[in-house]
Amino acid sequence: MASVEEDFPRGGTAKKPIESKIAVQRTEVDNLFQSKEHEETKKRKGAVKDDGKKLKKPKTGKDSLTLNAAAKCVEILHIKNLKEGILMLGCVKEVTDFEVTVSLPCGMQGFLSIKNICDSYTKLLSEQLESADSEEICSLQDIFCPGMLIRCVVAKLDVAKGGSLSIQLSINPKLVNKALTSSSVKAGMVLSGCVDSVEDHGYIVDIGLNGTKAFLPKEAVKDKHPEELKVGQNVTSQVVEVKNDGRVVRLTVSPPTVAQACADSEQGWNLTNLLPGLLVKATIKKVTKHGLLLDFLSSFSGQVDFLHMEPEQTSSYTEGTQVRACVLYVEPSTRLVGLSLRSFLVQPGTRVDPSPAGGDRIGEVVKDCKMASMHHMSGGLLELPDNTLAFVHRNHLKESNELSNENRVLALTEHTCRILNFSAMDQIHFASLRKSVISKRFYRYHDIQAGQIVEGTVSVLLNHGMVVKLSDHIKGLVPRTHLSDIVLKNPEKKYMEGMKIKCRVLSVDAENKKLYLTRKKALVESSLPLFLSYTDARPGRVSHGYIVCIKDFGCIVRFYNSVKGLVPLGELSSQPIISPAEVFYVGQVLKAKVLQCDPDKEKMALSFKAAMEGDTKEAGGPQFDCEVGKKLEARVLKKSVNGLEVAILPDEIRAVLPTMHLSDHISNCPLLWESLQEGDNVSNLVCFSKNKQNIILTKKPTVRWSLEEGVVAKDFAEITVGMQLVGWIKNIMSYGVFVEFPYNLVGLAPKSAMTDKFISDTSAAFQPGQTVLAKVTNLDEEKRRFLVTLKMSEVISPAGDAQTRLINGLQERKAVSEMLATRENSDLRQQLAALSVGQKLKLTVDTSAKDSGATFKSDDLSGATIRATKHQVMGVSLTPGQKATAVILHVDILSTCVHVSILPKLLAKKKSLAEGSKYTVMVQYVDKDFAVLSLDDTAQLTAIQTSNHLNEIFLSESEKLKAGMSLAVEVIEPSCQELQGLPLVSWERSGPKRQRTISENLTSSKGHCFGDIVRGKVRTVKPTSVLVTLEDGSTGSVHVSEVVEVTKVCRGSFPTSSVKVGSEVTARVIGGREASSHRFLPFSHPKFSYNIPELTLIPSKLDESTDFKEVTAKDKLQSYKVGEEVACFVSKFNPERKMLEVTTDPCVSGTVELLAMITDPKDAGHPEKLYKLGQAVHAKVVEVNSKPQRLMLSLTGVHTLEKDSVTLGMVTNIQPQVGLLVKLPFGGMGSVAVTDLADAYRPNPLDGYSKDQLLRCFLLGEENGMWQLSLRPSRLNPQQAKPVKDPEVLSVDKLKAGQIIRGHVKSVGEQGVFIRLSRSITGRAQLQQSTKYFVNNHKILSENLTPNTLLTTKILSIDKKEELVHLSLLPVDTGKPDVLPESLGLTLRLIGKEKKEHDTKKKKRTASESEQKPAESVVPKKKKKTKKAKTEDSDSGVEVYFREEDDKEDEEESDSVKQVPPSSAGLSRLQVSAGFSWDVGLSSLKPAAAAQEADSSDGEDQDASSKPQKKSRHELVQEQKAAEKALVQRETELMDPSLRPQDASAFERLLLASPNSSLLWLQYMANHLQATQIEQARAVAERALKTISFREEQEKLNVWVALLNLENMYGTEEGLKKVFERALQFCEPMPVYQQLADIYAKCDKTKEAEGLYKMMVKRFRQNKAVWLSYGTFLLQQGQSDAASALLQRALKSLASKESVDVIAKFAQLEFRYGDSEKGRTMFDKVLTSYPKRTDLWSVFIDLMFKHGSQKEVRALFDRVIHLSVSVKKIKFFFKRYLEYEKKHGTPQSIQAVKEKAMEFVEAKGTESVN
Secondary structure (H helix, E strand, O other): OHHHHHHOOOOOOOOOOOHHHHHHHHHHHHHHHHHHHOOOOOOOOOOOOOOOOOOOOOOOOHHHHOOOOOOOOOOOOOHHHOOOOOEEEEEEEEEOOOEEEEEOHHHOEEEEEHHHOOHHHHHHHHHHHHOOOOOOOOOHHHHOOOOOEEEEEEEEEEEOOOOOEEEEEEOOHHHHOOOOOHHHOOOOOEEEEEEEEEOOOEEEEEOOOOOOEEEEEOHHHOOOOOOOOOOOOEEEEEEEEEEHHHOEEEEEOOHHHHHHOEEOHHHOOOOOOOOOOOEEEEEEEEEEOOEEEEEEOOOEEEEEEHHHOOHHHHHHOOOOOEEEEEEEEEEOOOOEEEEEOOHHHHOOOOOOOOOOOOOOOOOOEEEEEEEEEEEOOOEEEEEOOOOOEEEEEHHHHOOOOOOOOHHHHHHOOOEEEEEEEEEOOOOEEEEEOOHHHHOOOOOOHHHOOOOOEEEEEEEEEEOOEEEEEOOOOOEEEEEHHHOOOOOOOOHHHHOOOOOEEEEEEEEEEOOOOEEEEEOOHHHHOOOOOOOOOOOOOOOOOEEEEEEEEEEOOEEEEEOOOOOEEEEEHHHOOOOOOOOHHHHOOOOOEEEEEEEEEEOOOOEEEEEHHHHHHHHHHHHHOOOOOOOOOOEEEEEEEEEEOOEEEEEEOOOOEEEEEEHHHOOOOOOHHHHHHHHOOOOOEEEEEEEEEEOOOOEEEEOOHHHHHHHHHOOOOOOHHHOOOOOEEEEEEEEEEOOEEEEEEOOOEEEEEEHHHOOOOOOOOHHHOOOOOOEEEEEEEEEEOOOOEEEEEOOOOOOOOOOOHHHHHHHHHHHHHHHHHHHHHHHOOOHHHHHHHHOOOOOEEEEEEEEEEOOOEEEEEOOOOOOOEEEEOHHHHOOOOOOOOOEEEEEEEEEEOOOOEEEEEOOHHHHOOOOOOOOOOEEEEEEEEEEOOEEEEEEOOOOEEEEEEOOOOOOOOOOOHHHOOOOOOEEEEEEEEOOOHHHOOOOEEEEOOOOOOOOOOHHHHHHHOOOOOOOOEEEEEEEEEOOOEEEEEEOOOOEEEEEHHHOOOHHHOOOOOOHHHHOOOOOEEEEEEEEEEEEEOHHHOOOOOOOOEEEEEEEEOOHHHHOOOOOOOOOOHHHHHHOOOOOOEEEEEEEEEEOOOOEEEEEEEOOEEEEEEHHHOOOOHHHHOOHHHOOOOOOEEEEEEEEEEEOOEEEEEEOOOOOOOOOOOEEEEEEEEEEOOOEEEEEOHHHOEEEEOHHHOOOOOOOOOOOOOOOOOEEEEEEEEEEOOEEEEEOOHHHHOOOOOOOOOOOOOOOHHHOOOOOEEEEEEEEEEOOEEEEEOOOOOEEEEOHHHHOOEOOOOHHHHHHHOOOOOEEEEEEEEEEOOOOEEEEEOOHHHHOOOOOOOHHHOOOEOOOOHHHHHHHHHHHHHHHHHHHHOOOOOOOOOOOEOOOOOOOHHHOOOOOOOEOOOOHHHHHHHHHHHHHOOHHHOOOOOOOOOOOOOOOOOOHHHHHHHHHHHHHHHHHHHHHHHHOOOOOOHHHHHHHHHHHHHHHHHHHHHHHOOOOOOOOHHHHHHHHHHOOOOHHHHHHHHHHHHHOOOHHHHHHHHHHHHHHOOOOOHHHHHHHHHHHHHHHHHHOOHHHHHHHHHHHHHHOOHHHHHHHHHHHHHHOOOHHHHHHHHHHHHHHOOOOHHHHHHHHHHHHHOOOHHHHHHHHHHHHHHOOHHHHHHHHHHHHHHHHHHOOHHHHHHHHHHHHHHOOOOHHHHHHHHHHHHHHOOHHHHHHHHHHHOOOOOOHHHHHHHHHHHHHHHHHHOOHHHHHHHHHHHHHHHHHHHHHHHO
16 A cells, blocks of 8 residues: 555655565566566667767676677667656757757757746746737746756657657646655755746745745855846755645755755655656666666666766676666656766766767768677667767668668678767767768758759748758758749749759858758859858959849849848949839849958948940950951860860960860761860861850861851841851750851751751751751841751752761861870770771681671781671671681771671772762761762772761661662762772762742842832732732732722622733832741741732833822821722631721721621621622721721621611620610610510510621610610511511500500519510509509519510500509409419409408407507507516526418417416517417327327336236226326326426427427427527527428518527627528518617617617618617617607608608607607697698597696697598597596586587588588
8 A cells, every 4th residue: 555655645744654665665666667678669769969978988797798688678768669748857958039959868859848838937928928018028048058957848749740759848847746746745855846936035936736835035046046037947946844734845956955965765756756857876786788777765776778877987887886876767657767877967066068079070971980889779889080989879770771780780890970969968979870861962051051052852832932952951941032033923833842953052041040042043053253251252253143122322232141232323234224123123133243342341332334344345355366267276174074175275265165066977076075185286176156154166177167268147137038057956946956157146947947858856857066058048137036947959068068078077087096096005906097998808707697797806906806797798608717808898996896898899809990980889888977888890999978968867767878778979089088099979869959939039139119110920810919920030919909900890800810820911019018938937936027029010000101109008098088988809708706808909908897798697607608809899988097007898888877777786695684785887886675676575585586696677776875776577677567566665655544565574673563665665563453462572473573574464544744654464454364373372362342341350350459468559569479477587588479470360369368377368578488379280299199108008018018927807907097097187288278398309299290380499499498408499499490381481580589589698799690690591681680679679789789770771771660660779778869860861761651650650759768848849740731640640649648738638639629621530539538528627628528519510510501
């Protein structure tokens, strides 16, 4: 029991345990502990950070021989064994604003959040956040400092994004000291706590114990903390004394006492409440290779791992030795205690150093390390070259995906490691042997320098920029302005997550781990020096910078790190700039030159202007006299992948010679590159381009020749169409190739102009760097671009070009072999260089095979491969070892290979050749650009190029030369010196013939002047033009309008057909016309064009004597007048826009819209069939506009819309309320009313019309720019029209009362059904005249009468002045069926006698009701309420309202009211506990009840049957009787209407019978509310709303009201609002508003009620009841003035006929709630104006009875009896007067009334006699 007591103290005073007992029990725990030890798992958090103290290699005892002994193994604490709740000692490593990084034992690292300090500090923070004043609060930096030891607890283990564990710590005393209780606190204990509050004489410290106040006096703090402690500060203090059973504790923090205080067993420490940081005396129990096992505090067991043994004393640790140890960590669940013997934790007064002694080494890669020792399950100790030790965790001994093999690691002599971190708690560096970690370029932010180019992957896009991940630990931000050279609106379109990108580092702040990058291409690819500090920015230097700020005085430009400078206004540009913000933008990259820089003050002045001017100066500067086209010699400085860096001699100017510029032959370029070495001199170079950055040279002989001969364009301005240039392929794109020329000119050869053959893939044709001949075809001056053609048929090869290139190519090869021979001192290469083509060799056969040819050996050429192909040994039998003579075909010096042939015809004696003779030759060997041929049977060999023309391309293998092919050649030179004596021949394939192109013809012609007479031959005749080839070869064009005189043009003729192809014509130049050469025109280059002369053939214009002026398009256009008829010619039909384009003149074209083109809708499908190209037509001008140029014409013979004419129109929209909207010709719009669609109305008039349909329309007239149209046949074709069934009604005068007329429904409203009789006249049938059925809501009509329904009506009356037509739709009048179908089951409206009877019945009933309920107020309410008999306390707040819907129901109800016992009758509000009539449909409930009874009896039977004995007959009879009796009783209960259901099942049963009864549902709700089951009540209401039929509107409303009440009383404002909004959707809005207003008023929520009423009077301003209820509310609140103002508003909003009633009602309200005097005045005013309103007099009299004096009442009666109204009414008032006097008056006053009556009768009598 003692141990239980110990670990789970019960409160009260703790018993002192007896020493011996403890010992016994602790041993059990100890063993328990050790058995678990080797199960401890292995993993620790991989990479953490900082550097190490010297550790000597721990010497091991006798265990050292056994490797990975299965002994009870001590291992370090691994991160994977961490659990929440582990207590640890930690050392503060770094402190930021919101978090403290804490170094934990075993190299782990945790994070202490600002929220986990202590409760009082958190409270202080939240208070500061909430309050506006920024009261000074101590930050984390004030509370913690690096190196401080703290006791902490693992609060949470989070999994970070990468999958690694993040340790969240807490130092909250409530968690750290969780296991302590007030009673277990003893004097001498060392506890950690946080300052809770600062008092006058000391501090209250929170030590986490509820009910314990710990006090730390200020005196006790002076030595250690001279300044005052702050709230939240962590203090480790010793308990000095404990008072009041641990309720008050006094502390001290004086350093000596706390530091030397050892925990002893007297203080009651046990395994549950043991705390880290405690010093204990311990005895070594066992020494193992990997650590020590100790006993402490009498018999607790702990372990010390090898990292925490003091290195100097390792040898002195023996069993039984006494040591001082410090508790490192406590694992409460497994009761594992880790201890440390390290001096910095155990010795008093020492402090932990958070940074290593040897300086910061994190991230360093260290080579030549030795493995000092290996600790199974933990890791290894590594000795670094400087003799310090580092620890490698077992996970870092291998790659993460490998299996561990510690023995193999130990066996290696040397290791390379990377230092990951420095553990302050273990005072040792942690390192890794993982190759993947060591090879990382960037391990931490310190490894990155500004200006570096780095590659990373896009991590995430944020609003302010993009996060780029460079490595696992390193992320950088590309700010939004740096995502591109320009500002990106949608960066997500350019950058995707995971995309690899290249960036440049802008700045890096390693301490705060902030890295900024840029993606601006200009910065990333800049080759200028970088300004990383102000010292780099020396005056005169130029660098790329970006604008960060634009001010009026200049721009601030930033470079790398935080280097920035100012570009003043005057240095922004060579032109003056007033407002820099208009010229520059933030983020713009520009070159800036340093004018002056002061590194100390960090100030710098820059200039954009000088940088721009400097470019031009510098470009000319270093190059001395290196001009483009000059022949040069250079020395190779360096070989790079793409070329050679050279120095031009003699001035040593740097230049570049690209590999592809070494030769015209692509195959020779790599050979020459290979053979040239650094230091070699290269001659015959020419500079072809130079710019600021570099000079570029070429060695291509053809390019060199073109520069020497001057066949170049030095500038874009010099390029002309037809010019031929030598260039080379720069870039190959899918749409063509870019060709570069000297002087940095680049042209595009589109795909179609690359070759005469068809090519699908541009990359298959040419190779980059290939020399080509190009001819310019088109120029775009504006964009400075030009197009070229590379077609062999278009370009002319210079004479002798092929032979020159052949000689150059073979000489280059010879030079390569000589260079290679001299360079490598190899005899073989020198021997091979001496060989030549055609030389004979004596060889020995080495191997021979039929398929692959033969190989040979030669004594002279040992080491060379000599081979002959199967083609070269054909017909010769060879055996190995046989001697043979062979002839050399090709020597490959690089691969030391010689190709030979042993064909007899090649070995025969050579015959001499004659110049100019022709031979058939056979290709013997092909080597890339060259081939070796044998000439017939002369035994002569020669070499040729495989391509005859520079631009020749081979698209398939079959086109290329192959061994065995035959060709025809002509000998040019029998023995050519440059070909080492071989004959020089020319050969040709049958190439395509070359044709002159249009563009070439153009350039060759000198051009023609306006008015020149020219002759030519007709080349082609097109419908709209004639092309003529003129005598000088150029082409001219004749427009269709210039073929025949305009006056002679016949309509429908084709003028160009009169001209015949091939005929000779004389013409005159009347202008020029731009034509596009589509021949070389890719779609991406639309602007290339040239001019061709425009001619005329009209005889009158050919007469030279006539004065002939040039007319511009503008003048010509302005000569046309609207309405004029002009001759024009069809040029094309545009099917998309449905327009005809016509031309009237070479420079003028016009358009004809579809509606102005045709007159018959049938032609609309294919209008182009009516008009052929080139056809002459006569058109009328509709519109002329010169800006923009536009000529609109019409072919229908009219050019404007006129009233009473017929035109074509196109339907653009169909609107039920309007009819058809129609687009008319010449930009007009019109509408067709529903009544103008046909002569006989149809039920669905708009069916059959569709958008874009063409119609013939009659124009009735124009209003506000809209034409009124008619489609009636009687209007369109009056002659052929049939008799009109529904004539047009043009005015009200044409209508007569009693006339039957048809019309279309326009709309249905509360005022009646509106029927459109014509486009301008609408009639109205009131609801009573609309249907014979009783309709209380116009919505029933609107559902059945949709707009445009066709109806037959009868005109009842016409008000001509107001133009109102009153109609009737009743079957009686129209003779047609009723507009509403019988299927709706509506009741018929009562008429005549029946109606009277009904009215009298109703009056009687209301009278009887008012007797029963005298309290019912004067204002008639539509609500009827019943009230509960219980007290107000149990009021559940649910009210029920129900209206009188039908007379029958009412009568039933009133009957039932009489039967109810008095307690439940006559109360006005239904409180749900009230009794009420249950007789509705109860008969239907009996079966259910009976069934239930039967069920229960079944249950009883079953019970009975389980009994063994059988019942007697008598017993059975008795039972039957009893059951029957119970049934009767149940039935009477159910029949009793005053009884109320008691439980849910009873309600459910009743609801099955009458699901639509709102009363039942509300009682059910109330039942729940009495049990305060609010949610269930809500659920019942929701069920009710779903269950009650949608036709029962009133029942539904009752439930909604109840739900509103419920939310008001028990719910939130939000909930009430939601219910109210829903109720508005499902019910008539007006009653819902009214009910909510009533609810608010009852609950005295006047503000809400008033807000709601304001909304109501806006929304239902036409409704009298709303104004009255608002007025009532205001008067009840005593706001009499507001009520008066409201009355004025009401009178403005309501119809004038309502005003009397409204004023009267307001007057009544004044009497009841307000000022009776005011009410009286109001009544007086009304009755003065309307004296005959006897009903108002009656009301006034009644009110005066209550509120007036007798005198006033009598005066009122005297006024009434003198009114000039009917005798009957006066008689009624006399009767009342008499009754009043009998009740209140005296006999005299009664007599006086009688006399007044007599006088009145007599007066009437004399009147009648007269």
